[in-house]
Amino acid sequence: MGIGAEERLILEDYLRERGQKMTRPRETVLEAFLKLERHVTAEELFAAAQRLDPSIGQATVFRTIKLLADAGLAREACPDEGARRYEHSYKHEHHDHLVCLGCGAIVEFKDPAIERAQDAIYVKYGYRPSNHRLELEGYCPVCAKKKVGV
Amino acid sequence: MGIGAEERLILEDYLRERGQKMTRPRETVLEAFLKLERHVTAEELFAAAQRLDPSIGQATVFRTIKLLADAGLAREACPDEGARRYEHSYKHEHHDHLVCLGCGAIVEFKDPAIERAQDAIYVKYGYRPSNHRLELEGYCPVCAKKKVGV
DNA sequence: AAGAGTATGATAATCATTATCAATACGATT
DNA sequence: AATCGTATTGATAATGATTATCATACTCTT
Ligand SMILES: [Mn+2]
Ligand SMILES: [Mn+2]
Ligand SMILES: [Zn+2]
Ligand SMILES: [Zn+2]
Numbered sequence: 326m327g328i329g330a331e332e333r334l335i336l337e338d339y340l341r342e343r344g345q346k347m348t349r350p351r352e353t354v355l356e357a358f359l360k361l362e363r364h365v366t367a368e369e370l371f372a373a374a375q376r377l378d379p380s381i382g383q384a385t386v387f388r389t390i391k392l393l394a395d396a397g398l399a400r401e402a403c404p405d406e407g408a409r410r411y412e413h414s415y416k417h418e419h420h421d422h423l424v425c426l427g428c429g430a431i432v433e434f435k436d437p438a439i440e441r442a443q444d445a446i447y448v449k450y451g452y453r454p455s456n457h458r459l460e461l462e463g464y465c466p467v468c469a470k471k472k473v474g475v
Numbered sequence: 476m477g478i479g480a481e482e483r484l485i486l487e488d489y490l491r492e493r494g495q496k497m498t499r500p501r502e503t504v505l506e507a508f509l510k511l512e513r514h515v516t517a518e519e520l521f522a523a524a525q526r527l528d529p530s531i532g533q534a535t536v537f538r539t540i541k542l543l544a545d546a547g548l549a550r551e552a553c554p555d556e557g558a559r560r561y562e563h564s565y566k567h568e569h570h571d572h573l574v575c576l577g578c579g580a581i582v583e584f585k586d587p588a589i590e591r592a593q594d595a596i597y598v599k600y601g602y603r604p605s606n607h608r609l610e611l612e613g614y615c616p617v618c619a620k621k622k623v624g625v
Numbered sequence: 626a627a628g629a630g631t632a633t634g635a636t637a638a639t640c641a642t643t644a645t646c647a648a649t650a651c652g653a654t655t
Numbered sequence: 656a657a658t659c660g661t662a663t664t665g666a667t668a669a670t671g672a673t674t675a676t677c678a679t680a681c682t683c684t685t
Contacts, residue, residue, distance in 0.1 A: 344630090344631085345631070345632085346630090346631060346632070346681085346682050346683070347682085347683095348631090348632060348633080348681070348682070349681085350632080350633065350634090351632085366672095367672080367673080368672085380633095380634085381633090381634085382633065382634035382635070383634085383635090384633080384634065384635080384636095384673095384674080384675095385632080385633060385634070387672090387673065387674075388632085388633090388674095407642095407671070407672065408671085408672060408673095409672085409673090423596060423597070423600055423602055425602065426605055432600050432602075434596055434599075434600075436592050436595075436596060438588065438592045439589055439592045439593070442586055442588045442589045442592065443589070443609075443611060445586075446573060446584055446586060446611060447573070447611065447613055449584075450573055450582050450584075450615075451615070451616040451619075452573055452575065452582075452611070452613040452614060452615055452616070452619070453613050453614040453619040454611070454613045455576055455612045455613045455614065456612050457609070457610060457611045457612060458608070458609070458610045458612075459593075459607070459608070459609045459610075460607060460608045460609075461593060461596060461597065461602070461604070461607045462605045462606050462607060462608075463597055463602040463603050463604045463605045464602060464603040464605065465600075465601070465602055466601040466602070469601075469602070469603040494661085494662080495662070495663090496650085496651050496652075496661085496662055496663070497651085498650070498651070498662090498663065498664080499650085500663080500664070500665090501663090516641090517641080517642080518641085530664095530665085531664090531665085532664060532665035532666070533665085533666090534642095534643080534644095534664080534665065534666080534667090535663080535664060535665070537641090537642065537643075538643095538663090538664090557640070557641065557673095558640085558641060558642095559641085559642090626685100627684105627685085628683105628684095628685085629682105629683100629684095629685105630681105630682090630683095631680105631681085631682075631683100632679100632680080632681070632682085633677105633678105633679080633680070633681080634677105634678105634679090634680100635676100635677095635678100636675100636676085636677095637674105637675080637676075637677105638673105638674080638675065638676085639672100639673080639674070639675085640671100640672090640673090640674100641670100641671095641672095642669105642670080642671090643668105643669080643670070643671100644667100644668080644669065644670085645666100645667085645668075645669085646664105646665105646666095646667095646668105647664105647665105647666100648663100648664085648665095649662100649663080649664070649665100650661100650662085650663070650664080651660105651661085651662075651663085652659105652660105652661100652662105653658105653659095653660095654657105654658080654659085654660105655656100655657085655658075655659100
């Protein structure tokens with residue numbers, strides 16, 4: 326069983342349910358995405374997909390990453406001032422991000438106390454929860470040293 | 476003492492320190508901003524400023540709202556899928572946002588437990604804190620009712 | 626193999642924001 | 656109050672990410 330077989334099936338099911346088709350370009354984008362274990366922009370994904378198939382178009386990458394997100398295989402995370410970024414969603418639990426403003430290093434974390442407190446906020450105001458985004462910005466130990474006193 | 480006198484002085488000091496000048500357009504944008512007690516886009520601010528002075532240019536609004544942010548009078552908050560939004564910062568403490576995906580209603584809240592837990596994360600990973608962004612999305616009581624079962 | 630309908634890639638269009646630049650306004654100094 | 660060196664302005668073009676268009680190509684079921 327090849328890499329990404331499970332994800333491929335998920336995408337196929339998702340497409341079939343909606344009368345859409347599994348195509349070669351979509352396979353290519355999925356494969357490129359699964360190989361990139363990072364928070365990736367559409368442009369980076371486009372470059373990776375082109376390495377697998379130079380004939381692939383940019384528009385297709387934008388369209389497909391959205392499909393992957395709808396299908397539950399990808400999820401938006403860590404927008405990069407201007408560009409969206411996506412990360413794996415399938416078998417990758419929700420988490421928050423601590424990002425270094427100096428070098429871009431990203432720590433992924435999940436704090437039960439924070440998650441619980443957020444749920445309490447929803448309850449307090451009678452809102453039905455959908456999703457949340459928590460991003461902590463700062464300077465990693467290395468970059469903090471470089472900017473002493475700033 | 477007119478409305479916004481304090482803020483005006485803050486802006487003047489900020490500009491003087493950097494060899495920049497207090498100008499009529501900047502006054503106009505500040506006045507328009509202070510009157511808008513909401514999370515506002517540059518475009519909305521532009522419209523409001525034009526009502527005060529039809530000759531004002533859009534570029535000036537973009538430039539000035541950034542100045543206000545640097546000067547500590549404004550702060551980015553609640554980006555509106557595509558466009559930045561700004562809110563008052565002077566004498567308006569940090570807070571997080573709970574936003575309704577149905578009608579756009581925004582609840583501002585501050586949870587000491589969450590803030591504390593966030594600080595702990597910074598400590599745990601040795602990061603120097605800069606700022607953080609927490610946004611809870613969901614459906615307000617009214618909109619939740621309209622979408623029962625969705 | 627054929628047909629109906631979806632997907633593709635190239636390209637143009639959007640939208641928010643920024644850069645450019647000649648003309649103008651500030652404000653310190655005289 | 657007039658002068659002068661700079662900073663600022665508004666109009667406009669440019670940018671960058673994303674989306675829309677559309678003629679052609681592909682999928683998948685029959
Ligand atoms: Mn992540
Ligand atoms: Mn707010
Ligand atoms: Zn760093
Ligand atoms: Zn609502």
